[in-house]
Amino acid sequence: MTTTTTLPDPVIDADLLTKTYKLGEHEVHALQGATLKIYPGDLLAIMGPSGSGKSTLMNILGCLDQATAGTYRLDGVDVENLKDDALAEIRNRKIGFVFQSFNLLRRTSALSNVEQPLIYSGLRSRERRERSASALRAVGLGDRLDHQANELSGGQQQRVAIARALVTDPAIILADEPTGNLDSKSGAEIMCLFQRLNEQKGITVIFVTHDQRIASHCRRIIRISDGKIVADEVNADQLKACIDV
Amino acid sequence: MFLIEVIRLAFRTLRSNPLRAVLTLLGISIGVGAVIALISIGSGVQRYVTDQFTSAGTNVITVTPGRMQRGFGGGAFAQPAQLTMSDWRAVANEVQGTSAMGVSFSRASSIIYTGKSSNVNINGVSPQVGAIQGWTIASGRFIDDADIASRSRVLVIGQSVAKDLFESGEDPIDQSVRVNGLPFRIVGTLVAKGASFIGDQDAIAFVPITTAQERLFGSQSQGTSGERTISTILLQANDDASRPAVQRDTTQILADKRKIEPGEPNDFTVLSQAELVNSFGLVLAALTTFLGAIAAISLLVGGVGIMNIMLVSVTERTREIGLRKAIGAKSGAILSQFLIEAIVLATLGGIVGVLIGVAGAALASRLAGIPADVQPASVILAVGFSTLVGLFFGLWPARRASRLSPIEALRFE
Structure with missing residues (x-):
């Protein structure tokens, strides 16, 4: 970072986040002062073994949970003191989630699955359908709009989930082990899709993973251990997942 | 949305x-x-x-002997009491606002014709009772004043009685039947009313009240005072508005006539059809x-x-x-x-x-x-x-x- 131009405002600005759970008599310190800034257009992986606090960090960054102490600014909004309903609204407008197990509604069309977040945004049905169809086209499923979710292959299901995350035009996409339930070919295709969305549309993607293959496609890798960030480095030899990009 | x-x-x-x-x-x-x-x-x-109930005529008020207890289990008579012909005459002479009134004396009996019999309620009535109770003549005529005066042995029968005694196609009019051993001539038949929850309404026969009291059931109609007793007085009020007044006046006239002190319970019951329907x-x-x-x-x-x-x-x-x-x-x-x-x-x-x-x-x-x-x-x-x-x-x-x-x-x- 030797440029003289000022940096854009970070999309995620977390400072000294701690999280303490009570398990009976014991206190579990899942996070012990995690500080990180993430800038728009980044493609990064948060890595760590299980029990490292990686999931806790993801839940807090995803506004599914709140830190015990510390400050967290997401896309210019201080979220640490927000109530449940306000957090739901933040998740709806600013975050797109992609899960390991896709979490699609069964017996429901791809289009309708992608529409769901927009229902909670209060959009009219025509606009919902148009935006959902264009999100599905962006992930390469323009010809599968009316297919039932459970009739699609795993890779296609994950694409529907990515379209669902994209459709609200969020500030960040949080992907939790997005290739964990896929074979390596489909996994590579999904990584290719993320990379393309990041490069072509500038979408910020944060992976939470313990899979080195996912991390190798990222520009930046943050390592977490025992509730603390132990490494934050630029991935010098980032792999291109897509041969044709 | x-x-x-x-x-x-x-x-x-x-x-x-x-x-x-x-x-x-x-x-x-x-x-x-x-x-x-x-x-x-x-x-x-x-x-x-x-x-x-309303088919039996609206605005009909009935007077029966004895005091009817109100509420469930009603109809229990506290004491034996009798209404007599002089009570009827007092009501008939004094009550205003009625369009028709009548009196009846009824007992169960059987009518016999060529070996067949029909068990019915024999109603000794005055002429207007038929109209007050909503009966229509099918053939012949109803009981009239001349029948009352002469205590004539004439009979008007309901459809069920006609069915019991006569073959279809046989005309009951002017046929001779026996009631309590006495010969009677049928002078009229009634249009059927049909069955109701209280039983067959058409199992009925009418005779002149004088005939019932003096010829058919002489000993049963002998009151303690020596007067002939009656079963029911029927009054038809002019309209809904006059019904309460008729009911009140009737009660007052009978209480006076029977010398019931104010505050004492009456030994008779004045009931309107409307009340019955309501309850x-x-x-x-x-x-x-x-x-x-x-x-x-x-x-x-x-x-x-x-x-x-x-x-x-x-x-x-x-x-x-x-x-x-x-x-x-x-x-x-x-x-x-x-x-x-x-x-x-x-x-x-x-x-x-x-x-x-x-x-x-x-x-x-x-x-x-x-x-x-x-x-x-x-x-x-x-x-x-x-x-x-x-x-x-x-x-x-x-x-x-x-x-x-x-x-x-x-x-x-």
């Missing part, structure tokens, strides 16, 4: 497990069906009974409500069924709830989703129940010959109540769903 989405979602969810939806809904349907069928039959019977109506309405309430209990059972299935559904769909929360559903949105699902289930069940109830009422009325009266109010009430049942029993599962933590719900296997 959000509501429409949620209702659409509820239908889609129910369609995804149709068997379960139908079984759950059936609990409500049976409850609603039972309520509607019972209330329809109850109010049908109520109307039928009211019609029976029967009240009893029947209470009965209908009672039956409806019993049926409503099954609605509650149906509601518990809905709650059960909704709780199962919340558990099964924990991950869906977690996902919905993650993508921005507020607690209220989850609450309304599950609540509306329960309400849709219950309301659909209610609508199916209305169909079952209407069909059941129609079937019962065809099989039992009781008219059923499906009232729009009871239909609206039953569907509305089933919606409330859905709301009430859906609330707890829906609250449970809305309070799930998104993290734990997403992790749920």
Whole structure:
């Protein structure tokens, strides 16, 4: 970072986040002062073994949970003191989630699955359908709009989930082990899709993973251990997942 | 707009497990069906009974001997009392505002004709009784003043008596029959009124009151004072407005005549047809409500069924709830989703129940010959109540769903 131009405002600005759970008599310190800034257009992986606090960090960054102490600014909004309903609204407008197990509604069309977040945004049905169809086209499923979710292959299901995350035009996409339930070919295709969305549309993607293959496609890798960030480095030899990009 | 989405979602969810939806809904349907069928039959019977009473003539006031106890178990006579011909004359001379009045003396007996007999109530009457009681002459004539004066042995018979004694095609008029060993000539027949809940109204015969008192039942009509006794005085008030005054005046005249001190109970009863209809109506309405309430209990059972299935559904769909929360559903949105699902289930069940109830009422009325009266109010009430049942029993599962933590719900296997 030797440029003289000022940096854009970070999309995620977390400072000294701690999280303490009570398990009976014991206190579990899942996070012990995690500080990180993430800038728009980044493609990064948060890595760590299980029990490292990686999931806790993801839940807090995803506004599914709140830190015990510390400050967290997401896309210019201080979220640490927000109530449940306000957090739901933040998740709806600013975050797109992609899960390991896709979490699609069964017996429901791809289009309708992608529409769901927009229902909670209060959009009219025509606009919902148009935006959902264009999100599905962006992930390469323009010809599968009316297919039932459970009739699609795993890779296609994950694409529907990515379209669902994209459709609200969020500030960040949080992907939790997005290739964990896929074979390596489909996994590579999904990584290719993320990379393309990041490069072509500038979408910020944060992976939470313990899979080195996912991390190798990222520009930046943050390592977490025992509730603390132990490494934050630029991935010098980032792999291109897509041969044709 | 959000509501429409949620209702659409509820239908889609129910369609995804149709068997379960139908079984759950059936609990409500049976409850609603039972309520509607019972209330329809109850109010049908109520109307039928009211019609029976009013067919005997409105504004009719009857005076009978003895004091009738009010309330349930009414009709018990506190003491033996007699009304006599002089009581009748006092009422006939003094009461104003009537369009017709009559007197009767009745005893059960049998009419015999060529070896056949018919057991009936022989009513000794004055001429106007026929009209007051709403009888129409089918052939011949009714009892007249000349019959009364001459204590003539003439008889007017109802259709059931005619059927008992005569072959079809045989004309009863001018036939000679025997009552209590005395020969009587039939002078008239009556148009049938049909059966009622009190029995066959057409098993009846009329004779002149003087003939009944002095020739047929001489010893039975001998009062303690030496006067002839009577069974009933019948008064027909001019209209609804004059009925209370007629009732009051009659009571006063008889109390004076019979020297009953003010404050002492009367030893006779003045009853209007309207009061009788009202008290029967009240009893029947209470009965209908009672039956409806019993049926409503099954609605509650149906509601518990809905709650059960909704709780199962919340558990099964924990991950869906977690996902919905993650993508921005507020607690209220989850609450309304599950609540509306329960309400849709219950309301659909209610609508199916209305169909079952209407069909059941129609079937019962065809099989039992009781008219059923499906009232729009009871239909609206039953569907509305089933919606409330859905709301009430859906609330707890829906609250449970809305309070799930998104993290734990997403992790749920």
